[in-house]
Amino acid sequence: QEQLQESGPGLVKPSETLSLTCTVSGGSLSFHYWSWIRQPAGKGLEWIGRIYYVGNTDYNPSLKSRVTMAVDTSKNQFSLKVRSVTAEDTAVYYCARTYGEGYGLDVWGQGTTVTVSS
Amino acid sequence: NVMTQSPLSLPVTPGEPASISCRSSQSLLHSNGHNYLDWYVQKPGQSPQLLIYLGSTRASGVPDRFSGVGSGTDFTLKISRVEAEDVGVYYCMQPLHTPLYTFGQGTKLEIK
Numbered sequence: 001q002e003q004l005q006e007s008g009p010g011l012v013k014p015s016e017t018l019s020l021t022c023t024v025s026g027g028s029l030s031f032h033y034w035s036w037i038r039q040p041a042g043k044g045l046e047w048i049g050r051i052y053y054v055g056n057t058d059y060n061p062s063l064k065s066r067v068t069m070a071v072d073t074s075k076n077q078f079s080l081k082v083r084s085v086t087a088e089d090t091a092v093y094y095c096a097r098t099y100g101e102g103y104g105l106d107v108w109g110q111g112t113t114v115t116v117s118s
Numbered sequence: 119n120v121m122t123q124s125p126l127s128l129p130v131t132p133g134e135p136a137s138i139s140c141r142s143s144q145s146l147l148h149s150n151g152h153n154y155l156d157w158y159v160q161k162p163g164q165s166p167q168l169l170i171y172l173g174s175t176r177a178s179g180v181p182d183r184f185s186g187v188g189s190g191t192d193f194t195l196k197i198s199r200v201e202a203e204d205v206g207v208y209y210c211m212q213p214l215h216t217p218l219y220t221f222g223q224g225t226k227l228e229i230k
Binding site for chain 1: 148152154156158160165166167168170171172177178209211213216217218219220221222223224
């Protein structure tokens with residue numbers, strides 16, 4: 001059973017860069033899409049972007065100018081960086097897998113809370 | 119692309135049916151004949167989990183009391199008999215148009 005685990009700092013200062021890593025266990029990055037989704041407290045889900053295992057990316061236009069995703073197949077990990085963060089970036093961040101186009105986000109991490117505050 | 123769900127709050131008596139509507143501002147019918155529409159549930163304190171993909175295909179392990187219907191721009195998630203464990207927030211999501219993976223606002227299902 002494939003599992004995803006997010007990791008990274010829980011507190012980031014305004015204007016700095018938020019960096020998270022998602023580690024995949026029990027499976028491989030290969031041939032799947034890997035997404036980041038976030039959820040501010042008490043609010044809905046916002047897709048941040050996705051990366052294919054070979055490195056192709058798609059980003060939400062609303063965040064595209066500040067976001068970078070990367071994949072490290074040797075470590076079975078993929079990562080997210082969000083630059084120039086503000087309080088509006090405070091949220092629970094989830095990583096998730098799409099098995100293939102149209103097959104849904106079928107495996108999710110437990111989520112990690114990131115707070116942007118000085 | 120904008121996804122609009124209704125109702126936003128849904129109180130249901132156990133054993134009764136329930137329906138959640140999701141409308142897309144663009145057609146989700148792919149040229150391959152499939153509708154690119156997913157349904158998720160986020161139970162209290164948990165990560166979201168996939169219920170339905172391609173409009174009507176249940177994900178692995180999802181009880182058959184859950185069904186997805188619809189095509190094009192209008193979709194419905196149906197629960198034939200609500201159980202206490204179904205409490206949570208239900209989201210529809212489209213993975214076809216930019217921005218990819220657009221979610222609806224969520225529908226909170228609660229037990230009466």
